[in-house]
Amino acid sequence: MKQSQKPKPRKETIKSWLFFAASLAFTIVLLVIFPNRQTAVIKSSRQIFMEMIVILPAVMLLIGFFAVWVPNEMVIKLLGKTSGIKGIGLSLLLGALPTGPLYVAFPLAAALISKGARVSNMIIFLSAWACIKIPQEMVELQFLGARFMALRLGLTIVFVIIMGVSIEKIMESKVT
């Protein structure tokens, strides 16, 4: 597999730290001006920090295991050769594997299309990659509850399949 895109992770990281530093400085200034808000702000921040820290290390570990044990070549091979309902299911499933941010998936999907994968499957794959990630769903379950998660996932899957098929139709009709 060719690694055609390098989104400069180091630069991104520096930018994120700068954002954090700026927002922290902004918050400190605000809290100095409005000392009566200190308790509320610190309490909310500490609460969400605790909630995230009990779950994130485990999520990171799972991402690491998937990266090591599930090779990209296998992902490409399975997605490229399938079609029909099996292909849709596989696209959903593979997209849901924890494999990094969405911009990693664009070159992957492009490579798959050029290898003969269906456009509809790739749209489904990209959408699943974007908003249905297995470890992330644990986070959704914890923060938003089972009913919300189940409904959102169910609706998303149905609509994403419809979107994939529609986009493929549009692309084909423009070509012919």
Place this chain on the structure above:
Amino acid sequence: MNLAPVFINIFAIGCLFVSFVKDKQKTKRAIKIAVKTFIRILPTILLIVVLVGLLLGFVPHAVISKFMGNQSGIVGIFVSALLGAILYIPSIVAFPLAASFLKAGASITAVAIFITTLTMIGFVTLPLEIKELGKKIALLRNGISLLLAILIGVIIGAIL
């Protein structure tokens, strides 16, 4: 307290054990990737911690309710959809952020729309998507995703 963190931690430790028994080298690499990913995402996590503190500490519930609450109607739908489309946040931290919106008075519809546009639509990554997949696919995908997000949010809001 929720059971999700307990479950995922047990699951991760189980995977760690199986992986270690099968292949020590691969396990080492997996842990390395995990640490690297964590370090990369750490500033964003801390940013969210600060922003949520600011949001819940300073913005009165009435304001969030007004723009994203049950009475916000069409305006609420567009505010949530746009906010999600513009912001560029990994989905792991999107859920806690969405939950704090909910706690602060946003409606379920608004939160569902926000999560969907946040994850599926990326203004920031659109140039890359166009470059890789072509203008037509990229614009169609982002445009239709926006409509779907609103549809999903409205249906979830109607049911829950």
